[in-house]
Amino acid sequence: MPLPLPWVGGILLFSLILIALGGVFWLFLPLFCSLTTAVPQEYNNSTFRLISNCYLFDKGDFPGKRNIMLEIRHFSKTYSSGKRAVDDLSLTVEAGSIYGFIGHNGAGKTTTLRSLAGILDFEEGDILIDGHSIRTEPVAAKQVTAFIPDNPDLYDFLTGIAYLNFIADLYAIPAEKRQTLISKYGDAFELTGALGSPVAGYSHGMKQKLALISALIREPKLLVLDEPFVGLDPVASHILKEYLHELCNNGAAVFFSTHVLEVAQKLCDHIAIIRGGHLIECGKTEDVVGNSSLEDVFLELARQGGEAVEAVQ
Amino acid sequence: MKKFLALMRVSFRGMIFSANPSSKAKKKSASSIGFLALMSLLMLYIGGVYSFSFAQIFSLFGRTDLILTLLGLIAVSMCFLFGVISASGFVFGGKDNDILLAMPVGTFPILLSKVLSLYLENIVFTLFILLPAGGVYLYFTGFSVLFIPIFLLCVLFLPLLPSALSLLLGFLFTYIQSKVRHKALINNLLYLVFFGLVFALSFGLSGSMSSGADPSIIGTFESATGWALPLVWMTQALTAHSVVSLVLFLLSCAVPFFLIVWVFSLFYKKILTRLVSVQVRHDYKLQQMRGGKPFAALYKKELRRLFGTPIYLMNSGLGALMLIGGGIYAFVAKGKIASALADLPGASSGMLVAGAAVVAFCIMVSSTTASSISLEGNRLWILREAPVPIETIFAAKIMTNCTLMVPAVLIGVPFGAAGLGLGITDTLLLLVLGLSCAMLTSFGGLFLNLLWPKLDAVNDTVVLKRSMSVMIMTFGSFGLIAIGAGLFYLLVGPLGLQGALWAPTLLYAVLAIVFFFLVRGPGKRMFRGLIS
Numbered sequence: 001m002p003l004p005l006p007w008v009g010g011i012l013l014f015s016l017i018l019i020a021l022g023g024v025f026w027l028f029l030p031l032f033c034s035l036t037t038a039v040p041q042e043y044n045n046s047t048f049r050l051i052s053n054c055y056l057f058d059k060g061d062f063p064g065k066r067n068i069m070l071e072i073r074h075f076s077k078t079y080s081s082g083k084r085a086v087d088d089l090s091l092t093v094e095a096g097s098i099y100g101f102i103g104h105n106g107a108g109k110t111t112t113l114r115s116l117a118g119i120l121d122f123e124e125g126d127i128l129i130d131g132h133s134i135r136t137e138p139v140a141a142k143q144v145t146a147f148i149p150d151n152p153d154l155y156d157f158l159t160g161i162a163y164l165n166f167i168a169d170l171y172a173i174p175a176e177k178r179q180t181l182i183s184k185y186g187d188a189f190e191l192t193g194a195l196g197s198p199v200a201g202y203s204h205g206m207k208q209k210l211a212l213i214s215a216l217i218r219e220p221k222l223l224v225l226d227e228p229f230v231g232l233d234p235v236a237s238h239i240l241k242e243y244l245h246e247l248c249n250n251g252a253a254v255f256f257s258t259h260v261l262e263v264a265q266k267l268c269d270h271i272a273i274i275r276g277g278h279l280i281e282c283g284k285t286e287d288v289v290g291n292s293s294l295e296d297v298f299l300e301l302a303r304q305g306g307e308a309v310e311a312v313q
Numbered sequence: 314m315k316k317f318l319a320l321m322r323v324s325f326r327g328m329i330f331s332a333n334p335s336s337k338a339k340k341k342s343a344s345s346i347g348f349l350a351l352m353s354l355l356m357l358y359i360g361g362v363y364s365f366s367f368a369q370i371f372s373l374f375g376r377t378d379l380i381l382t383l384l385g386l387i388a389v390s391m392c393f394l395f396g397v398i399s400a401s402g403f404v405f406g407g408k409d410n411d412i413l414l415a416m417p418v419g420t421f422p423i424l425l426s427k428v429l430s431l432y433l434e435n436i437v438f439t440l441f442i443l444l445p446a447g448g449v450y451l452y453f454t455g456f457s458v459l460f461i462p463i464f465l466l467c468v469l470f471l472p473l474l475p476s477a478l479s480l481l482l483g484f485l486f487t488y489i490q491s492k493v494r495h496k497a498l499i500n501n502l503l504y505l506v507f508f509g510l511v512f513a514l515s516f517g518l519s520g521s522m523s524s525g526a527d528p529s530i531i532g533t534f535e536s537a538t539g540w541a542l543p544l545v546w547m548t549q550a551l552t553a554h555s556v557v558s559l560v561l562f563l564l565s566c567a568v569p570f571f572l573i574v575w576v577f578s579l580f581y582k583k584i585l586t587r588l589v590s591v592q593v594r595h596d597y598k599l600q601q602m603r604g605g606k607p608f609a610a611l612y613k614k615e616l617r618r619l620f621g622t623p624i625y626l627m628n629s630g631l632g633a634l635m636l637i638g639g640g641i642y643a644f645v646a647k648g649k650i651a652s653a654l655a656d657l658p659g660a661s662s663g664m665l666v667a668g669a670a671v672v673a674f675c676i677m678v679s680s681t682t683a684s685s686i687s688l689e690g691n692r693l694w695i696l697r698e699a700p701v702p703i704e705t706i707f708a709a710k711i712m713t714n715c716t717l718m719v720p721a722v723l724i725g726v727p728f729g730a731a732g733l734g735l736g737i738t739d740t741l742l743l744l745v746l747g748l749s750c751a752m753l754t755s756f757g758g759l760f761l762n763l764l765w766p767k768l769d770a771v772n773d774t775v776v777l778k779r780s781m782s783v784m785i786m787t788f789g790s791f792g793l794i795a796i797g798a799g800l801f802y803l804l805v806g807p808l809g810l811q812g813a814l815w816a817p818t819l820l821y822a823v824l825a826i827v828f829f830f831l832v833r834g835p836g837k838r839m840f841r842g843l844i845s
Contacts, residue, residue, distance in 0.1 A: 118698055119697040142698060153691035153692045157622065169610030174604055178602055179601070194597065196594060
């Protein structure tokens, strides 16, 4: 029996109303979000893009609490030998930020980076990545993070492509997507041709590039790098910097350590300086550096730190 | 000379502390002493068993001196067997080669220091194999004062021979590995042939030992050992106190050793350059990719590691290969075994016990998990930062061991049982025993490796041959087999043959379950605490 015409018309009308209401809802949602998260005045002109129910902000926009990608809360790490490598470190890295982490040898940079990547266990404080605690929700936190150590040892017995496939499997990257991303980054770093050879034959720079490709194909929300420019040739360094910007433009954050202060000053929008396990300075790069250079600031802080130690002694 | 001594000190320290998983000095020396003690015990056991068994036979014909030649040959063979793998790893594959070659020291002292660390290891082996032989000889022939200093000289010089031979064969294996495309496969085959020859020799000796007091055995042994002139000279020096024989023996050991080291030192840099230069091709084109699950990725990675590293496969999977080979051999030689059993009253019932002993030994003596954490080394960060539960990482490692052991049991046991003429219930019992042992070594090995990880080894050889977890696994397995044997002998009266064999089977199964829970609980915490 055919449906009576009024019923059909009623259903259609009801659907249209729902769609219209839905559209209004979606149109007003960004405003709703901005009100509830108290977006600062200077970010009110941000361009919002909807990706999988997650609002991301274009470059330079840091919309408050909701987009904090890394939060280190009162983190301390004491090794079994009794050495306190990091003491009560608190730090926040927002989405879209390239955050430089600088300090002397043995200041606690690598310990911090390895702890937030879930490689080192710690007892005091907490580290949250995209809202997930690395201590209580390690798998969820690691799923959105990529970490590259200063001297990445990779599986020598695998070929480059086998290693990338291994990582892609661990991070559940779909086949088509991994192919596109490996091709993109492999070609950019001029490594695609060598991917069929065993990693054992790679030079230090090639291993570094392979490790970087394995990190970038994950499209991480937080990219953590320990001395990423060591071993890279100038072209690869330049390409890496471009990709770091691209990553941040897409709403991710980069947190990296370096001893090359010129690079840190040019590349980072935020800088943190650590000394003897204590955070001694952090903030926007222009605020930290002022009219001076990062090198001068670093040396001055180092001198003050040395005097403080002497005074205590 | 100062530089050489400094190099020697570093090599020696590296050797002594290589088993040590801890960075604390006290623990370090304690674990190193424990490691040496364990090694020494094994050698004493081997030397003792062979010496007494043969001395009883040889003394009947007034040729007790043959023990010294024979045990000398066993010492050289054992040192050679273990030394070949060590030479590939330490002399040609050490990570410290770059640093050492950049130093203002000639290649001869560098190579000599590396080979002498092999030699020092061999001295321990030789001492504990020859010591019981010397004791047994003196027991049967009477004490002689001159015997002691000559014996000590022999212990010092004899290890030079296998050290030089190991260097030669180790180089050959490493060279072939660097030349061929399917290097792992070729090397695995080479090692299999080499081990096959050594085992054939051992079985031949054991066969002679069990043949009893047949006078023809003396002639057989004289012809078997007569070609080994240095050992004949050593025996003459020890028994007849002949100065000429002693000098000939010392020269025959020292001259080839220093000659080989000197010749190799002339080409050492060239050899290393050739060995380390791995060809990187630049013509790879991306092909269609397929996605997989994290567990499958980890499991495949473990398998590639195992089958792509000959020393790993040979150290951890030799028992499984022996079980399959032995089982198939028993099946093929079924007729011979049946006729031999027909001549011996009650031998058929002993076959079940012998089968159980072989299955337990083959499976428990090897475990891939006992070194799988240590082998991650500096690459542990890859697993630690991966968004994968620790249980999945463990499961992949355990599955790898099972991949090697379970098929070995499922193939080797039915074939072996059929060859030995065992019934279905006996075969079933052996299958359960084999599977229990496989589970025990899988979980037990992993737990031991988490307890004693060795993440800072200079190469895989150190992990696989000298790390504490591997040693404890091997010697612990001997202990567990002994406990199982004890249980069997206690219960064989009241429970009968089959019933008594279920006791060790259940014991191993229960221990496997205990280790399963240890791995799941404290094991996960230990993994989180690892620092590479």
